[in-house]
Amino acid sequence: MSQGTLLYAQSGGVTAVINATASAVITEARSKKIKVLAARNGILGALREELIDTSKESAASIAALAHTPGGAFGSCRYKLKSLDADRAKYERLLEVFKAHDVRWFLYNGGNDSADTALKVSQLAKEYGYPLTCVGVPKTIDNDLAVTDTCPGFGSAAKYTAISVREAALDVAAMAETSTRVFIYEAMGRHAGWLAAAAGLAGENAEDAPQIILLPERAYDEAKFLAKVKQVVAKVGFCVVVASEGIQTADGQFVADAGGATDSFGHTQLGGVASYLAGKVKAELGYKVHWTLPDYLQRSARHVASKTDWEQAQAVGKAAVQFALKGHNAVMPVIVRSSDAPYHWKIEAAPLSKIANHEKKMPAGFIRKDGFGITEKARRYLQPLIRGEAPLPYGRDGLPKYVTLKNVAVTKKLPAWEG
Amino acid sequence: MSQGTLLYAQSGGVTAVINATASAVITEARSKKIKVLAARNGILGALREELIDTSKESAASIAALAHTPGGAFGSCRYKLKSLDADRAKYERLLEVFKAHDVRWFLYNGGNDSADTALKVSQLAKEYGYPLTCVGVPKTIDNDLAVTDTCPGFGSAAKYTAISVREAALDVAAMAETSTRVFIYEAMGRHAGWLAAAAGLAGENAEDAPQIILLPERAYDEAKFLAKVKQVVAKVGFCVVVASEGIQTADGQFVADAGGATDSFGHTQLGGVASYLAGKVKAELGYKVHWTLPDYLQRSARHVASKTDWEQAQAVGKAAVQFALKGHNAVMPVIVRSSDAPYHWKIEAAPLSKIANHEKKMPAGFIRKDGFGITEKARRYLQPLIRGEAPLPYGRDGLPKYVTLKNVAVTKKLPAWEG
Structure with missing residues (x-):
């Protein structure tokens, strides 16, 4: 039996x-x-x-x-x-x-x-x-x-923090004659957790990312552009991390990918970094680059x-x-x-x-000016990206990922007429 | 003395x-x-x-x-x-x-x-x-x-091959009800080396990336869209890697970032993946996602x-x-x-x-249909991504990157009036 x-x-x-x-x-x-x-x-x-x-x-x-x-x-x-x-x-x-x-x-x-x-x-x-x-x-x-964190987040958070730190070193080296402002678009429809994790890339307010835009705070364009200008004047360059889900005070998404919706009824977002880059270039005249890591951030084992x-x-x-x-x-x-x-x-x-x-980010995790994370957020986030998960590589320089056989069991019922 | x-x-x-x-x-x-x-x-x-x-x-x-x-x-x-x-x-x-x-x-x-x-x-x-x-x-x-390869390329190539392989696993898992076509934009103004390196992510023509678009071959939209359709029908999804510098037969860049030029007189490109994604969605109706890794690909130590x-x-x-x-x-x-x-x-x-x-890619490196790399290219590229460069991490889960003191020597000449 x-x-x-x-x-x-x-x-x-x-x-x-x-x-x-x-x-x-x-x-x-x-x-x-x-x-x-x-x-x-x-x-x-x-x-x-x-x-x-x-x-x-x-x-x-x-x-x-x-x-x-x-x-x-x-x-x-x-x-x-x-x-x-x-x-x-x-x-x-x-x-x-x-x-x-x-x-x-x-x-x-x-x-x-x-x-x-x-x-x-x-x-x-x-x-x-x-x-x-x-x-x-x-x-x-x-x-x-309820849960302290969700499996999958810590790895995407580590990818985000490391990628932002690495790109910031690139921008810092080139800013004098090239890109002054770099914009990184992080996933996150309504909660800014991943964008917030980018904050781990720096230690103080002048370290990159100097600006984090979170969906938990209304996007105020004038305030944002003024902050970019101030950071560039002080630091020489500015790294911005923007959550894909940022909205203006009246609840409009700053950018969406043609307004498509997925099967859960969520709007399919995208294009925030592109939008912000265009604004920075047009209003402030800085050379700007931007990245949309998209699926790379959630699959970077x-x-x-x-x-x-x-x-x-x-x-x-x-x-x-x-x-x-x-x-x-x-x-x-x-x-x-x-x-x-x-x-x-x-x-x-x-x-x-x-x-x-x-679960949105607690208000206490967001800096008063709305452009960064607090020490409290840092204490919460830091352990989640800690340690490097072991990964075997092949002689070809690629990780050894497995493909399963995925053998189906014999069906016992009539076909589903869904 | x-x-x-x-x-x-x-x-x-x-x-x-x-x-x-x-x-x-x-x-x-x-x-x-x-x-x-x-x-x-x-x-x-x-x-x-x-x-x-x-x-x-x-x-x-x-x-x-x-x-x-x-x-x-x-x-x-x-x-x-x-x-x-x-x-x-x-x-x-x-x-x-x-x-x-x-x-x-x-x-x-x-x-x-x-x-x-x-x-x-x-x-x-x-x-x-x-x-x-x-x-x-x-x-x-x-x-x-002259040189067999250029330092910096092998690491960006490894980043590209691994990122494409990882994203492809993501897309393969979701294709039935979500993204069918994923487009990765690789750096490369006139030579498609990095896009070609993505070819290392797969082993045969059905493995992702199923399509690579190189600046060495003219971009033919009808042919591209027909190929995407064919791949989706056969494999269930399609991963495209496009070099930022692809051009149509008459020498027009498929997309450029507002036509800005850098101080070397090179056009500042960008937006190819976005353009292709729009076309695939509009002409074939597939749900599409795309990534622009930008500086991440060249700074991913x-x-x-x-x-x-x-x-x-x-x-x-x-x-x-x-x-x-x-x-x-x-x-x-x-x-x-x-x-x-x-x-x-x-x-x-x-x-x-x-x-x-x-140095552009030799013709013998490009598959006859123009959408992939040959075995000859693979033999050339493969050793360049081999091995994992050691990297110490801190207790904070981030790589231990150094910031130098960069102490200037005393100037001996009048200021430069450049």
Whole structure:
């Protein structure tokens, strides 16, 4: 008789360490003799009954998964609505779960995914199907409630701080006859965590980045340009880090990529750095360069934070342990007990406290002038980028990233008519 | 009696390893008891008599310089014209050199700088001033003649190949419901070396990047869009790497940043990826993301190539040795004797063969369809990104980059009226 299977799925934008979580989930489940299926392309694979048999992967591949960026089983942006509005989909999920004896469902994502996991757990209860649902935290946006930080953020934060420090050395060397102002566009729709992390690149107000623009503060163009001018006069150059989600006082995004929206209904942003660069050039006349790292910032496993990498694995391992103990509708969260030395542990938090919440930066993290971070923010952020996650390189000079076999299990149900 | 001083200056865009060259120059000169001055902001510092006394820096600082990106003494974009047109400036340089007993002048830059070093050597000869001028190669563009490769290129190439591979894993995981086409804009005005290096990220035609757009081939929009469509249909997604300098058949740059020109008279480019992304979205309807790494690609010391780093130091050391032996108007170049294993050595080449030349990619390096690199290109490029240059990190999770004291020597001449 089967003892049940565990279904793992990845959701939303992938990170440098979400596969480290996956690796830990599979490793922990294997140690408990539990079979792990992985949904191809997140919840979509569950709906379509496209399930990958992870037992076909070697121990070496699962170990290598821990240092491979991207989403090894495929992720998706696919938002399930309320139980009423999308009832047929939720019921289909339960059918698939039953067909494959899925008793534990681990959904690895952000607050939308926590919401989905919560609703699935509610429907299973309603139908009397014994299912334990666990959300597993992941997002470079660092905007999940309750948890101290979100796996994926620390590595993107480390990438950001290092890239800004390196580019600033470049700009400093060239400013006299070339670029005076350099603008770095960081991801972050509504919360400025990644842009804030760039603040770790410098130690005092004159170090780059001299200006950080956060969505938590209204963008005031006149004030911004005056500050750029002041910094260039004093330092000789100015490095600006702008969050993609900055808005004017009336709530307008400073720039968006043609106003497209993704399937979660979020506006697809982009172009803030380009906009700011144009303004600086036109209004102040400085030569300006800008960068849009885009996906590079969330996939840069080559410069991942060891702290983040360890936490990504810890939440994966804990998620399996919670699931097997029957802790339903919870998420393993990171609880900080000390900044320096940084002490943390994993605890279970109810998904209801996390689903659809969005954690913005506390006001106390933002400098009074709105253009930088405080010591308090620094104490919070600093441990998260600490340590270098190990990474094996091949003789070809490239990291040894693994590609899984991803063998699908045989379907047992009629095709989904979604 | 003074035995003469050596003047070192950095020119043009800085790289992840130009300071490794500087470190080797100073280390080698110190071992020969030769005093090294460094010009602040390249040739401008020489004209202004802003000279840094490198003997004030500790051995530890000079050692740390070898792993610090940017340009430690400042660089510049400042092009001297012909000896006739800019005679007063060249004569001023000689005055400064005489005032500080400069007998050896090392100019670390690209082909413009090689030209300047050559002209200075000619003027010194004309005036009977005993000066040995040595050009030291540096450019991420890899476009210097004679040398097998240019220090700075291998590290930018490694950054490019790794970043593209990582971003491709991200896109592959998300393509079903999110981004189908990802466009990476690589530096390179007229030569597509860096974009070509992205080809190392994949092994066969279906691996990302599936399309590379090089300035060596005319950009044909219909052909490009048809290829994107074909790749998406076959692979599910498409990663495009575009060189900033791509042009249409009639010689128009596909995009430029407002048509600004830098002080060398080169058009300041940018915006190719943005342009292509707009086209792909409008014509094919795919969701598209794009990145403009800009300075990040040339300052990313955190992912530098060990081969490149060793070559950067080797040319610095050889430059001092050539100078002290009186090899005038030469540049230490890298000579390859074997691809696999990669064997190289340093030889002296006349500056006249390098000044103002620009090495484009050989036709044999470009795939017949124009959208990728050949095996021949791969054999050339592969060794250049090999190995990981060591880098110490601090407890704060950031690389330990050094800031020099940069103490100026006392001026002996009237201010320059340039």
